[in-house]
Amino acid sequence: MSSPHEILSEALRIARGGDIRRALQIILPLIPPGEDYGVELVSTPNLSYYIDRGGLISISKRLEEGIPYMMSTSRRIAWDLLPSWVLEEVDFCKILKDLARINAEWLAREGRAHPHTRVAREIASINIDEVCRE
Helix, strand or coil: CCCHHHHHHHHHHHCCCCCCHHHHHHHHCCCCCCCEEEEEEECCCCCEEECCCCEEEEEEEEECCCCCCCHCEEEECCHHCCCCCHHHHCCCHHHHHHHHHHHHHHHHHCCCCCCCCCHHHHHHHHHHHHHHCC
């Protein structure tokens, strides 16, 4: 089994090659378990697109300006319904930074004896800026 660092590096290489969908599928197991955890793909002032550990895409729409996305309406969509501009706008390094952040949050909240704990610790300790410079 590859280390989380190796997985992130490989996913970034694939994303830079243009296969964003495959790169996202590679990092899915690194997303913490639980419905509260997802990696933001892209956002606009009113919409945000997330992907969770199961590979489900969520669209969150702000109810009002200034209200965080967490307090918004959300629905899940299939990959086939994802607008093409979303994958075109993806900044994969930003996704990796978000992945490191949510793993650190997961550790702070849930980091007890769990199979994901070791992975979350390693991801949270990775210098994503350095990975993106590789």
